[in-house]
Amino acid sequence: MENGAAPTAKPVIVAIDGPSGTGKSSTSKAVAAQLGLSYLDTGAQYRAITWWMVTNGIDLDDPTAVAAVAGKPEIVSGTDPAAPSITVDGVDVAGPIRTQEVTSKVSAVSAVPEVRTRITELQRSLAAGAEHGIVVEGRDIGTTVLPDADLKIFLTASPEARAARRSGELKNADLHATREALIKRDAADSSRKTSPLAKADDAVEVDTTELTLAQVIECVVALVEEKRAGK
Ligand code: DC
Numbered sequence: 215m216e217n218g219a220a221p222t223a224k225p226v227i228v229a230i231d232g233p234s235g236t237g238k239s240s241t242s243k244a245v246a247a248q249l250g251l252s253y254l255d256t257g258a259q260y261r262a263i264t265w266w267m268v269t270n271g272i273d274l275d276d277p278t279a280v281a282a283v284a285g286k287p288e289i290v291s292g293t294d295p296a297a298p299s300i301t302v303d304g305v306d307v308a309g310p311i312r313t314q315e316v317t318s319k320v321s322a323v324s325a326v327p328e329v330r331t332r333i334t335e336l337q338r339s340l341a342a343g344a345e346h347g348i349v350v351e352g353r354d355i356g357t358t359v360l361p362d363a364d365l366k367i368f369l370t371a372s373p374e375a376r377a378a379r380r381s382g383e384l385k386n387a388d389l390h391a392t393r394e395a396l397i398k399r400d401a402a403d404s405s406r407k408t409s410p411l412a413k414a415d416d417a418v419e420v421d422t423t424e425l426t427l428a429q430v431i432e433c434v435v436a437l438v439e440e441k442r443a444g445k
Contacts, residue, residue, distance in 0.1 A: 232369035235376025
């Protein structure tokens with residue numbers, strides 16, 4: 215298979231949604247790199263705005279206070295799958311957005327409608343500007359952000375497999391605690407009123423529990439190629 219998008223290929227928009235620990239980020243980045251597409255990690259954007267709120271002492275238990283400042287930080291995402299980046303007001307926050315503090319607060323911030331409107335606008339404008347197309351990963355991409363995406367994938371995996379993967383990423387993390395935190399965050403993300411984590415009716419569901427990362431990537435690449443070939 216040839217790497218990179220053929221010069222004449224029509225831009226392709228791929229939405230990859232699912233809960234944490236399903237391999238969304240690794241899969242999305244690899245698929246984008248193999249097919250010469252841009253890549254957007256929308257969770258990183260919600261983490262970035264959460265980091266800014268924490269850093270600026272905003273009361274995250276008060277949705278009105280969060281909504282009032284949702285438009286303030288300037289969030290810039292770099293969409294090269296080989297070197298994705300994220301800055302807030304010019305500060306590189308790729309490291310700080312992965313802390314336990316941000317992880318535990320991001321669901322509350324991302325449930326605020328004004329935050330979602332702001333971040334959704336950024337996501338749509340990046341997708342529209344991607345020359346060869348883009349792989350966008352998140353929770354509501356196929357349902358809300360890009361409902362006309364050419365291909366929608368919904369990744370799932372058992373809670374045990376997801377917790378084991380997350381514990382592997384966070385060195386020395388306690389498996390039971392990781393599983394509990396993950397289930398709690400998914401429940402919050404799935405039950406919020408505005409644009410919850412959900413599978414679009416026309417999404418292809420891929421259960422990754424028994425699959426290696428390489429197998430998931432191969433499966434998604436094949437689905438994109440089928441779409442491109444008009445099958
Ligand atoms: O993918 P992640 O774990 O980095 O995402 C962090 C949080 O961001 C997740 O708990 C919910 C929120 N999120 C969202 O609400 N909508 C998205 N499209 C992506 C992430």
